[in-house]
Amino acid sequence: MPIIRVSVIRCEPQHFAEIKKMMADSLAVLEPGIRAMRGLIHFYAGEDEAVSSLVNVSLWRTLEDAKQLDTFQPMLDLGKAFVGKGATFERPVMNYASQWEFGPERSSPD
Structure with missing residues (x-):
């Protein structure tokens, strides 16, 4: 079962549009390095304007694989830029051990 890594960014509502754009722009910087990391299964970035929050x-x-992001310099550099624009990060970043999972059931072809 996979490790689920969750990083939460919060900001004041008046900064949300700018932080949201920064998150969108970060894909070009982060994707090549993260995609090449050992053990990556999938990566998501999301936003919730109602609570002025974004998440990765x-x-x-494995947990060791997930913790590669702790020292990934492009992500650390972007973190400083986000903070400079008024964002705060929940710390520590959470690395959850999976308890259970499910997905949509697929019917077998007849």
């Missing part, structure tokens, strides 16, 4: 959620094969 990623799935990894």
Whole structure:
């Protein structure tokens, strides 16, 4: 079962549009390096304007794999830029051990 890594960014409502754009722009900087990391299963970035929050959620094969992001310099550099624009990060970043999972059931072809 995968490790679920969750990083939460919060900001004041008046900063949300700018932080949201920064998150969208970060894909070009982060994707090549993260995609090449050992153990990556999937990576998501999301936003919730109602609570002025954005998140990165990623799935990894092991805790060691997930913790590669702790020292990934492009992400650390972007974190400083987000903070400079008024964002705050929940710390520590959470790395959850999976308890259970499910997905949509697929019917077998007849």
